Amino acid sequence: MKGLQLLLSLAGLSTAKYIVPGGRWHDTDGNLVSAHAGCVTIEKSTGKFWLFGEYKVEGHTEGGGVSVYSSDDLATWESHGLALAPIPGHPYISPENIIQRPKVVYSKISNEYHMWWHADNSTYGLLLQGYARSPNISGPYTFVSATAPNGNWSQDFGMFTDYKDGRSYSLYSNGDSKNGRDVYIAAYNNDTTALGDVVHRFDKFDLEAPSIVQTDKSYYALMSHKTGYRPNNVVAFRADSLSGPWSQPFMVAPLNTRTFSSQSGFNLRIEGTKKTTNLYLGDQWDSNSLWESRYIWLPIDIDDKKKSLEVIWNDVYDLNVKTGEWAAVQGETYYAKDTKTRGASFKQEANFASQGTIVTGIYGNDSTVTFEGIKGSGKPQWVSFHYQNIDDMGYGDQPGGSPDRIGGSWQLRRIGSVVVNGDEKMVETLFQRDTHKGIILSTPLLLTLDKGNKNKIKVGGLWNGFDYKGADLDKIVVYPAEESGRKS
Numbered sequence: 001m002k003g004l005q006l007l008l009s010l011a012g013l014s015t016a017k018y019i020v021p022g023g024r025w026h027d028t029d030g031n032l033v034s035a036h037a038g039c040v041t042i043e044k045s046t047g048k049f050w051l052f053g054e055y056k057v058e059g060h061t062e063g064g065g066v067s068v069y070s071s072d073d074l075a076t077w078e079s080h081g082l083a084l085a086p087i088p089g090h091p092y093i094s095p096e097n098i099i100q101r102p103k104v105v106y107s108k109i110s111n112e113y114h115m116w117w118h119a120d121n122s123t124y125g126l127l128l129q130g131y132a133r134s135p136n137i138s139g140p141y142t143f144v145s146a147t148a149p150n151g152n153w154s155q156d157f158g159m160f161t162d163y164k165d166g167r168s169y170s171l172y173s174n175g176d177s178k179n180g181r182d183v184y185i186a187a188y189n190n191d192t193t194a195l196g197d198v199v200h201r202f203d204k205f206d207l208e209a210p211s212i213v214q215t216d217k218s219y220y221a222l223m224s225h226k227t228g229y230r231p232n233n234v235v236a237f238r239a240d241s242l243s244g245p246w247s248q249p250f251m252v253a254p255l256n257t258r259t260f261s262s263q264s265g266f267n268l269r270i271e272g273t274k275k276t277t278n279l280y281l282g283d284q285w286d287s288n289s290l291w292e293s294r295y296i297w298l299p300i301d302i303d304d305k306k307k308s309l310e311v312i313w314n315d316v317y318d319l320n321v322k323t324g325e326w327a328a329v330q331g332e333t334y335y336a337k338d339t340k341t342r343g344a345s346f347k348q349e350a351n352f353a354s355q356g357t358i359v360t361g362i363y364g365n366d367s368t369v370t371f372e373g374i375k376g377s378g379k380p381q382w383v384s385f386h387y388q389n390i391d392d393m394g395y396g397d398q399p400g401g402s403p404d405r406i407g408g409s410w411q412l413r414r415i416g417s418v419v420v421n422g423d424e425k426m427v428e429t430l431f432q433r434d435t436h437k438g439i440i441l442s443t444p445l446l447l448t449l450d451k452g453n454k455n456k457i458k459v460g461g462l463w464n465g466f467d468y469k470g471a472d473l474d475k476i477v478v479y480p481a482e483e484s485g486r487k488s
């Protein structure tokens with residue numbers, strides 16, 4: 001913490017922070033926030049938000065334990081280390097075990113916090129639900145058990161607490177084998193220490209990563225298809241009651257955006273003084289380096305009359321956690337049409353692009369595109385790059401799996417190089433995940449531009465393990481600096 005931020009915090013004033021889906025989120029120590037596929041639990045006594053998730057570090061994919069962070073605004077995160085630390089040699093929480101999708105709830109009856117997760121061995125042969133407890137929200141949590149819910153398998157795990165009666169439910173898919181492929185809702189006992197009966201079974205839809213959003217009238221159950229770490233079109237079911245009848249599933253985001261390149265996992269209900277806002281807390285997995293996976297947190301728009309639910313994209317938005325209100329942050333747009341291209345990159349007609357033009361052929365250091373005349377503030381600002389990457393998703397060498405090319409080899413991402421004002425020593429890496437033909441998504445970088453309107457942003461291509469190709473660019477949007485500047 002430094003400068004104005006420190007002064008404001010000493011004065012007890014809150015400093016407005018934006019939520020930036022897909023950005024590199026850093027904690028107050030400057031480290032990447034590492035809490036994947038987890039949950040946010042609101043501490044009733046303080047109103048603090050506690051983020052729990054899978055802790056992943058470079059070079060180690062599983063068994064990192066469960067990390068915990070706290071925040072007052074859902075944008076500034078302070079690390080509290082591990083809430084559940086792996087124990088070498090332990091049958092369920094050793095560094096070799098799978099400790100996935102942790103969820104934490106408070107129980108009034110025991111005045112304790114209860115953590116549940118998908119507990120497994122490294123080959124996913126156990127398919128259990130782990131349970132640990134702590135008198136302290138931040139932990140340390142003590143392992144209690146790993147059990148099979150009603151004697152069944154349990155794979156991707158989710159948890160839902162009904163705000164009307166406080167009862168919690170376990171949500172789980174029962175595996176990929178032929179006699180699995182269901183998703184269950186089962187009720188916990190009133191202390192959330194043991195699982196009771198199955199309330200509903202989503203029979204043979206073959207979905208995973210379940211979560212539930214509740215309104216005054218409805219329950220919406222969100223789930224993803226099963227494509228591993230690759231994103232797909234998340235669907236939702238609606239019902240008046242948890243036991244159903246549930247509706248047919250429907251898409252929650254524009255088709256072929258693959259839910260803005262994310263997987264479902266948790267929903268957070270913020271009951272503000274003016275408005276209740278539900279947030280979709282999704283994961284943008286990075287299978288090339290899991291520890292670099294990003295967070296796609298977005299507001300959810302629900303219309304109970306139409307029985308519809310939509311996840312709403314925003315590059316950058318401002319959420320007031322006290323009032324529950326949120327607003328898209330307005331930025332300044334610079335179009336591909338008005339850029340300077342160099343080398344083999346060129347402008348091409350694209351009727352789906354912002355002004356009918358996209359820049360393609362971006363490659364390495366020589367075939368670049370430069371946006372000019374950009375207004376900057378002299379402080380770090382989020383800049384979103386709107387791009388198309390048509391490498392297309394497939395199942396790699398698993399034949400017949402690709403939606404676009406049988407046997408096609410899938411590449412997770414292209415990587416753009418971003419240079420501001422010709423400073424070639426400061427090359428920013430811009431991960432541009434696969435989109436789809438004609439689908440433009442955006443991904444943000446925190447950049448420091450000079451004060452004034454003479455900034456230049458040059459984009460080229462970096463090595464992604466296969467190639468130096470950068471994705472096609474539609475436009476960039478430069479957002480105002482946060483009031484106090486975000487620590488990066």
Ligand SMILES: *[C@@H]1O[C@H](CO)[C@@H](O)[C@H](O)[C@H]1NC(C)=O
Binds near residue numbers: 122126
């Ligand atoms: C995981 O558990 C299953 C079922 O007990 C077992 O068959 C498999 O060998 C185990 N894997 C490892 C790596 O221990």
Ligand SMILES: *[C@@H]1O[C@H](CO)[C@@H](O)[C@H](O)[C@H]1NC(C)=O
Binds near residue numbers: 135136138139140
């Ligand atoms: C609970 O957490 C607080 C702050 O993190 C710490 O001071 C306290 O010792 C913890 N209590 C227990 C029982 O672990």
Ligand SMILES: *[C@@H]1O[C@H](CO)[C@@H](O)[C@H](O)[C@H]1NC(C)=O
Binds near residue numbers: 109
């Ligand atoms: C919780 O459930 C137990 C067992 O059914 C019951 O005896 C107890 O009264 C319940 N407590 C509360 C606070 O609901």
Ligand SMILES: *[C@@H]1O[C@H](CO)[C@@H](O)[C@H](O)[C@H]1NC(C)=O
Binds near residue numbers: 363364366
């Ligand atoms: C781009 O330039 C850097 C630094 O000079 C160099 O290491 C890299 O190999 C170049 N890449 C391409 C594709 O030319």
Ligand SMILES: CC(=O)N[C@H]1CO[C@H](CO)[C@@H](O)[C@@H]1O
Binds near residue numbers: 150151180182198
């Ligand atoms: C208790 C229970 O829910 N058992 C189920 C376990 O999974 C199989 C396959 O889906 C079901 O047939 C059982 O009813």
